[in-house]
Each structure stands twice: as C-alpha cells, then as structure tokens.
Amino acid sequence: MAGFLIKRLLQAIFVVIAITLVVSFAIRLTGDPAVTMFQGGGAMTEADLARIRAALGTDQPFIVQYLHFLKGLVTLDLGRSFTGGTSVSLLIGEALPATLLLAFISMAVSVVLSIPLGIKAATSKGKGADQIIRIFSLVGLSFPNFWLATMLVLLFSITLGWLPPSGMSGAASYVMPAITMGIILTATNVRLVRTSMLETLQSQYIMVARAKGLSETKVLYKHALRNCAIPLITYFGLQFGGLLGGIVVIERVFNWPGLGTLAFDAVGARDYPVLQAVITVLSLLIVGINLLVDIAYGLVDPRIRTE
Amino acid sequence: MKITKRGLTTTFMALALSGAAIFAGPAFAAGKMTVSSPQDPGSWDPVDTFLVQWAAVATNIFDGLTYRGPDLKLVPGLAESWEELDDGKRIRFKLREGVKFHDGEPFNAEAVKFTFERLLGDEGAKGPQRSNYIAIDSIEIIDDFTVDMKLKAPDPVLLTKLAGYGAMIVPPKYIQEKGEDNFNLNPVGTGAFKFVSYAPKIDIKLQANPDYWGGAPKLSELEYRFIAEPATAVAELQAGRVDLVIPPTIPIGMIPVIQGDSKLEVISVPGPTVDALRFNTRDGITADPKVRKAIIMAVDRATIVKSILAGQASEISSFQSALSFGYDEGLKTLPYDPEAAKKLLAEAGVKPGATVQIDIRGNDATMNEVAQVVSSYLSMVGITATIKPYETNVLLNDIIPQGKTGAMFQQKWGGWTFDYDNTAYAMYHSGEKWNPYDKDEKLDKLLESQRPLTDRAEREKILQEVARYAADRALELPLYNSNAIYGISKRVKGFVPAPDNRMKLNDVTVE
Numbered sequence: 042m043a044g045f046l047i048k049r050l051l052q053a054i055f056v057v058i059a060i061t062l063v064v065s066f067a068i069r070l071t072g073d074p075a076v077t078m079f080q081g082g083g084a085m086t087e088a089d090l091a092r093i094r095a096a097l098g099t100d101q102p103f104i105v106q107y108l109h110f111l112k113g114l115v116t117l118d119l120g121r122s123f124t125g126g127t128s129v130s131l132l133i134g135e136a137l138p139a140t141l142l143l144a145f146i147s148m149a150v151s152v153v154l155s156i157p158l159g160i161k162a163a164t165s166k167g168k169g170a171d172q173i174i175r176i177f178s179l180v181g182l183s184f185p186n187f188w189l190a191t192m193l194v195l196l197f198s199i200t201l202g203w204l205p206p207s208g209m210s211g212a213a214s215y216v217m218p219a220i221t222m223g224i225i226l227t228a229t230n231v232r233l234v235r236t237s238m239l240e241t242l243q244s245q246y247i248m249v250a251r252a253k254g255l256s257e258t259k260v261l262y263k264h265a266l267r268n269c270a271i272p273l274i275t276y277f278g279l280q281f282g283g284l285l286g287g288i289v290v291i292e293r294v295f296n297w298p299g300l301g302t303l304a305f306d307a308v309g310a311r312d313y314p315v316l317q318a319v320i321t322v323l324s325l326l327i328v329g330i331n332l333l334v335d336i337a338y339g340l341v342d343p344r345i346r347t348e
Numbered sequence: 349m350k351i352t353k354r355g356l357t358t359t360f361m362a363l364a365l366s367g368a369a370i371f372a373g374p375a376f377a378a379g380k381m382t383v384s385s386p387q388d389p390g391s392w393d394p395v396d397t398f399l400v401q402w403a404a405v406a407t408n409i410f411d412g413l414t415y416r417g418p419d420l421k422l423v424p425g426l427a428e429s430w431e432e433l434d435d436g437k438r439i440r441f442k443l444r445e446g447v448k449f450h451d452g453e454p455f456n457a458e459a460v461k462f463t464f465e466r467l468l469g470d471e472g473a474k475g476p477q478r479s480n481y482i483a484i485d486s487i488e489i490i491d492d493f494t495v496d497m498k499l500k501a502p503d504p505v506l507l508t509k510l511a512g513y514g515a516m517i518v519p520p521k522y523i524q525e526k527g528e529d530n531f532n533l534n535p536v537g538t539g540a541f542k543f544v545s546y547a548p549k550i551d552i553k554l555q556a557n558p559d560y561w562g563g564a565p566k567l568s569e570l571e572y573r574f575i576a577e578p579a580t581a582v583a584e585l586q587a588g589r590v591d592l593v594i595p596p597t598i599p600i601g602m603i604p605v606i607q608g609d610s611k612l613e614v615i616s617v618p619g620p621t622v623d624a625l626r627f628n629t630r631d632g633i634t635a636d637p638k639v640r641k642a643i644i645m646a647v648d649r650a651t652i653v654k655s656i657l658a659g660q661a662s663e664i665s666s667f668q669s670a671l672s673f674g675y676d677e678g679l680k681t682l683p684y685d686p687e688a689a690k691k692l693l694a695e696a697g698v699k700p701g702a703t704v705q706i707d708i709r710g711n712d713a714t715m716n717e718v719a720q721v722v723s724s725y726l727s728m729v730g731i732t733a734t735i736k737p738y739e740t741n742v743l744l745n746d747i748i749p750q751g752k753t754g755a756m757f758q759q760k761w762g763g764w765t766f767d768y769d770n771t772a773y774a775m776y777h778s779g780e781k782w783n784p785y786d787k788d789e790k791l792d793k794l795l796e797s798q799r800p801l802t803d804r805a806e807r808e809k810i811l812q813e814v815a816r817y818a819a820d821r822a823l824e825l826p827l828y829n830s831n832a833i834y835g836i837s838k839r840v841k842g843f844v845p846a847p848d849n850r851m852k853l854n855d856v857t858v859e
Contacts, residue, residue: 071739071741071742071745071746072741072742072744072745072746073745076744076745076749076781077741077744077745078397078398078475078476079398079476080398080744085476085479085774085781086479089476089478089479092473092478093474093475093476096473096474096475122390124389124390124391124397125389125390125391125393125396125397125532126390126391126396126474126529126532127390127391127532127533127548131548132548132549135547135548135549136549191579194579194580194583195583198583198586198587199583199586199587202587202588205587205589206580206583206584206586206587206589207575207580207583207584208550208573208584209550293576293577293580294577294579294580295580296573296574296575296576296577296580298547298548298549298550302549302576303549305576306387306388306549306576309740309741311741311745
C-alpha cells in the first residue's frame with residue numbers, strides 16, 4: 042500500500058509540473074498583464090510598463106518566474122493576484138469549497154437519479170418505461186447546459202420568484218446550479234447504468250439468485266449492482282474530474298464564486314499567479330480522485346483487494 | 349489587549365450607530381440599494397487600478413480635492429477653492445475644514461501631502477495610476493488647511509484628474525498603522541458611504557456615513573455585487589434582487605427584455621467610449637489616403653447606428669465623443685457616397701476584388717455585427733473584406749502594438765477625463781504603443797504643443813486642429829460613440845446616470 046501511495050504521489054508531482062509548465066508558458070505568449078492593467082488609462086510609456094512589470098515580477102525570464110512559482114507551491118505561498126494584489130491562497134480558499142460543494146451536490150443528484158432509472162430501464166428493456174427513460178436521456182444529452190440554466194432561471198426566478206437567479210447564499214441558491222449539472226450528468230449516466238446492468242443481468246449467478254427465490258430488489262441492488270459497480274465507479278470518478286473543469290460555464294451563468302469564475306477572470310486579466318494556482322489545485326484534485334477511485338475498487342470488489 | 353479593546357469599541361460604535369439608525373427617523377431613511385457591477389477590481393486602493401468598476405464603487409467611499417459628477421462640471425470636493433499661481437506651475441488649495449475619515453482621523457493638509465507622496469512614491473510605483481499624475485513635483489503644507497501643489501510643468505487636465513482614481517485622498521494614520529495590504533481590502537475614505545465588508549468576486553457592502561460633509565446619504569446600505577454575465581445581471585434585476593445594473597453590462601440586444609418589464613426601465617446617456625476602425629497607413633492598399641477616404645465614403649454609418657446600435661450610440665466625426673474637450677461640432681466626416689468611393693478607388697488603381705482584413709475584438713457582440721455590415725458595404729464598392737476576431741487581450745497586447753493587424757482594426761477607447769489629448773496623443777503621436785504604423789511630424793508637433801498650455805481656448809483650438817488633420821489624412825474610419833446603458837428598478841428614485849459610471853449615490857432613495 043505504501044509503495045502504491047508513493048508511486049501515486051510521484052505521479053501527482055509529475056502531473057502538476059507538466060500541466061502548470063504548459064499553462065504558464067502558454068498564457069505568457071498571449072499578452073502582457075502590464076498592458077492589460079493600463080486599459081482605459083490613456084497613453085502609457087515604456088517606462089510605465091517596465092515599472093509595472095518589475096512590480097509584478099514579469100520582467101524576469103520565464104524559467105525564473107516558473108521556479109519562483111514552484112518554490113511558492115512547496116512553501117504553500119501562492120503569491121498575489123495581479124489584479125489588486127489579493128493573496129492567491131485567500132482567493133483559492135474561498136473558491137475551492139464553493140466549487141467542490143456544487144460538484145458534490147450535482148454528482149449526488151446524478152447518482153441518486155441515474156442508478157434507479159438505469160436499473161428500471163434495464164429491467165424493462167424494450168418496454169414503455171425503457172423507451173421513456175431513453176428518450177429523456179437523449180433530450181438531456183442534447184441540450185446545452187447553459188440553455189437549461191437560462192430556462193430554469195426564467196421559470197423559477199423570474200416567473201415564479203421561488204429561487205434566487207444567481208449567487209451563493211443559502212440552500213435555495215444551490216438548487217438550480219445543482220439541478221442543471223445533475224440533469225446533464227444523469228442523461229449520460231442513465232445509459233451507462235442501463236448498459237452495464239443489462240450485461241450483468243445475463244450472468245448465471247443472477248439466474249441462481251433468482252432461482253434461490255431472492256426478492257427482485259435484493260437481486261438487483263445487492264447482487265447485480267455490486268458487480269456492475271466497477272465500470273460505474275471508474276466513470277463517475279472520471280466524470281467528477283471533468284465536472285470540475287466543465288463547471289466554468291455553470292459558475293458563470295449562476296455567478297457562482299468558485300474556481301471556474303476565478304479561472305475565467307484570471308485568463309481575462311492575464312493574472313498568472315491565480316491561473317497557475319487554480320490549475321494546480323484542479324490537477325491535484327483530479328489526481329486525488331483517481332486515487333480514491335482505485336481505493337474504491339478494492340472496497341467493492343474483494344478480488345481486486347487481494348491481488 | 350489592544351485588539352480586544354478595539355473590538356469592544358467597534359461593537360459599541362456599531363450598537364450606537366444602529367441605535368442612531370432606529371431613532372434618527374426620516375433624516376436617515378432606511379433603504380438598501382443593491383447594484384450589479386460587471387467586475388471586481390480586486391483592490392480598493394486608489395493607486396492600483398484603472399477599472400471603471402473600481403471608480404463606480406470608490407466614488408462613494410473616497411473624495412478627491414475636486415469633484416466631477418454626472419454633469420461633468422468640475423466643482424470643489426475636499427478643497428473648497430483653488431488658485432493657479434506661477435503661470436500654472438503651482439496650485440494653491442484651500443481645504444475643507446472639519447472633515448473626518450471614516451475611522452475618525454481628521455482630514456487636513458497632512459493627509460493631502462501623504463496621499464500624493466504615496467502615489468508618486470514606492471507604493472504608487474507598483475500600480476498604473478501614477479503615470480496620470482507625474483506632472484506633480486511636490487506638495488507643500490502652508491498651514492493645516494492650505495496646501496500648494498508644485499508642478500514640474502503645467503498640466504491642463506490635472507484639476508480634472510484630481511477628481512478621480514489615483515488622486516482620491518487616503519487616511520495617513522490608518523494606512524501607516526494597519527499596513528498597505530489591509531488597506532487594499534478594507535478601504536477608508538471621507539466619502540458618503542463607509543466600507544463594511546468585501547468578499548472577493550462576490551460583493552462589497554457599504555453603509556451610510558451620517559457625518560458626510562456633503563450631507564448624509566438617504567440610503568442606509570449600499571451593496572455592489574459582482575456579476576459578469578449580462579443575462580444573469582438582468583435576471584437578478586427582474587427578480588428584484590438587484591436595483592441597478594451599471595455599464596458596461598447590458599448589451600443592446602438585451603434592452604427590450606428590460607423595457608418589457610413594467611417594474612424596470614432602461615436609462616442611457618452618451619458615454620466616453622468611442623469605436624473606430626483604424627487603418628494600417630504603412631502597408632497595403634490602405635497606405636494610400638485615397639483608398640482610406642474611399643472606404644470611409646463607402647460605409648453608411650448613420651444606418652449602422654440606427655439599425656445595429658438601436659439608437660444607443662451617436663455618429664462621430666473624430667475619435668472622441670461629443671462630451672470630450674477638443675470636440676468640434678463643425679467637423680464633418682466624408683459623406684456616404686459609394687459612387688464617389690468607386691471613383692477614388694479607380695484613381696488609386698485599386699481593382700475590384702481587392703481584399704482587406706478587419707481585426708476586431710471577438711467578444712464584442714456589437715462590433716461583430718457592425719463589422720459584417722461594414723464588410724457588405726465594402727463589397728458594394730468592390731472591396732472584399734474578411735473579418736478576423738481576436739481575443740481582446742491578444743489584440744491589445746500583441747496584434748496592434750506589434751503592427752500585426754490587417755488593413756483595418758478595431759480600436760475602442762474611452763478616457764474618463766473626457767479630454768481629446770488622452771486619445772489623440774496615444775493614437776497619433778509617433779512611437780506610441782497604439783500607433784504602430786504612422787509617423788507624422790506635423791501631428792507630433794501639434795500634439796506636443798498643446799500639452800503644457802493652461803489657456804483652455806488656445807488648447808481647444810489646437811486639439812480641434814489635430815482632429816481635423818487626422819480626418820484630412822483619413823487615419824481612421826470613425827464609427828460611433830456608445831451610450832452608457834443602465835438598467836434600473838423603478839423603486840429607485842433620484843438616480844442620475846453618469847456617462848463615466850462615477851456617481852455618488854447619496855441623493856438616491858429606494859421605495
């Protein structure tokens with residue numbers, strides 16, 4: 042186990058270095074934060090720009106700036122935002138929980154909806170319930186999430202006035218973002234559960250379980266679900282990682298103060314320290330999730346544990 | 349121990365204030381107003397930013413020596429009066445007495461000296477604002493409420509610049525004791541509203557300053573929420589959770605949504621922002637002034653303003669708005685005349701089918717449409733235009749300054765000082781970052797000659813000459829001056845929109 046963890050840790054370090062190196066380098070090709078800072082400010086001289094670059098540290102060669110960033114990572118000092126000089130750790134500290142919470146709730150909505158619906162579709166293969174679930178899933182897959190978000194806002198905030206249209210303030214504000222994300226995820230997951238379940242239901246041990254006279258619920262949720270859990274866990278894990286990256290649009294529509302908003306603004310302002318920090322946190326999260334997925338395999342399937 | 353004591357004092361003060369709020373009655377009429385602003389400037393320190401969204405909030409927290417409100421007239425602020433001495437190289441300010449910063453610290457000559465020494469010193473060197481105030485040499489304290497501002501050279505726009513941004517007067521003791529970092533996030537000024545709290549990317553909350561020298565605000569609380577997405581800001585407005593959406597948020601296409609809601613209205617005023625398609629005057633067919641003139645004559649700008657901009661803009665004849673100092677009503681652009689344009693093109697030897705590329709900001713929805721229309725007008729005189737959208741920062745940081753644009757490129761400009769010098773110098777003077785292609789000695793001389801003049805009439809004449817000369821040489825295809833568009837709830841009364849977003853909300857009430 043220790044060897045496994047060390048291997049994973051080294052892997053995480055490699056991933057973070059590779060990703061941040063590419064991102065830091067690429068973003069520096071697209072413009073100078075000093076010029077961005079002068080937008081709307083009228084004439085600027087080279088001396089002005091040089092003064093700002095020196096203050097930001099962008100006058101240093103790329104490799105010096107990058108090593109400085111790595112050093113900051115090790116000492117947990119992520120530097121200061123180019124926009125206003127706020128501590129990056131403070132910004133991340135406020136944005137990370139907002140994003141994680143939203144992602145968890147969306148994921149939970151999706152798991153709670155997709156497993157029973159997927160199983161229902163599998164057990165009634167080809168019949169009415171299956172058809173309806175599959176049609177809804179296709180519709181869900183087809184519309185873009187920002188469109189769904191806008192429609193929900195129109196209905197629940199403007200017409201009915203039940204929910205706040207944006208912002209993170211109390212339980213009510215989670216409903217629409219979580220439903221938007223959750224429904225889109227469910228649309229994919231239902232199909233996955235259905236296929237996986239159909240395969241499992243063909244197995245002989247299911248026939249045996251039924252022959253033993255077990256209740257249908259027990260057959261489905263105890264025997265079948267557990268055996269088709271491996272592909273589902275892998276997929277949900279990967280999906281959670283993708284969710285963190287894809288949450289940008291939803292965060293923007295719902296003005297959610299999370300990592301997506303932070304990254305979006307940082308790209309716009311060429312705020313290197315913030316962008317690098319967000320990317321680092323996201324890649325660490327994804328590596329971490331993959332690790333959790335691996336551990337979860339062992340929990341659901343004793344055969345993997347003993348290997 | 350000290351901290352505990354301060355904590356207790358604050359608590360006591362808060363209790364006292366809330367008591368005052370309850371018992372003071374109508375003079376302190378209750379009412380909270382929420383404003384949606386498209387961007388969080390990240391720091392509230394005046395030296396740190398050029399963002400108009402900073403100014404929208406900060407005008408309510410800080411004061412300058414002078415003040416310029418929505419009517420754009422320069423009036424006394426923290427200085428009651430001033431006089432220019434030594435041929436404009438020294439300005440003597442008589443300061444307002446009895447004014448206190450929100451933390452109780454007195455405002456006096458010392459605070460003025462501290463503010464400008466900070467702006468021009470090490471702290472100011474880290475931010476962009478300093479470059480606006482380099483004309484200031486030093487501040488001399490004459491007595492507690494009189495200061496002399498000594499200038500290196502006269503700066504005719506200085507008094508205007510003292511009304512905003514980097515020149516906001518800051519509290520010396522507070523900054524020295526609590527540090528610069530604290531000041532970024534916890535601003536203290538002399539303004540109509542006191543800072544309460546700031547959550548990055550979420551909101552900043554203010555409360556009324558009942559001792560404000562300009563009269564206590566009628567609102568008790570003022571909150572600015574940062575909402576970048578226009579549809580979201582408008583939804584919040586419709587849901588009644590936001591009372592005012594400030595520019596630049598609402599795109600022209602969204603105006604009907606607000607107008608269709610009986611609780612809301614749209615208010616718009618001409619703003620400082622102008623758009624032009626500038627020419628590459630160095631290479632290609634647009635190096636020939638005849639071709640540039642032909643292109644200007646080929647485009648019907650009146651129709652563009654009427655149909656695409658839905659009247660939320662006005663035509664311009666030079667690269668400035670009608671509000672700008674240096675604007676010349678008499679200056680007319682070349683008329684829309686496709687036939688004459690074709691003739692000019694033939695004279696210049698440009699064959700039908702010649703191509704130009706128009707570089708624009710990709711996220712500027714309005715310009716995307718405008719460029720399409722320009723392109724179809726050009727096709728009518730035989731020029732094939734392709735439109736190339738860039739991410740804004742790439743266009744500004746790389747494509748324009750490095751001279752990598754197509755034959756035409758979008759430039760959007762809007763200086764809050766409303767002085768044509770701000771635009772013209774940056775656009776036309778040789779070697780300036782925004783002028784990658786053109787070199788013109790006559791223009792350089794004109795531009796330099798007006799900078800030190802304190803004689804307004806004389807300077808205005810030269811600025812008008814600059815505009816005329818630029819138009820004669822057809823340096824750009826002037827397009828339009830966009831309105832500043834506000835979306836507002838009808839429960840807000842007494843709101844006066846400002847062209848530049850800088851307005852004190854102390855006379856506003858909410859029902």
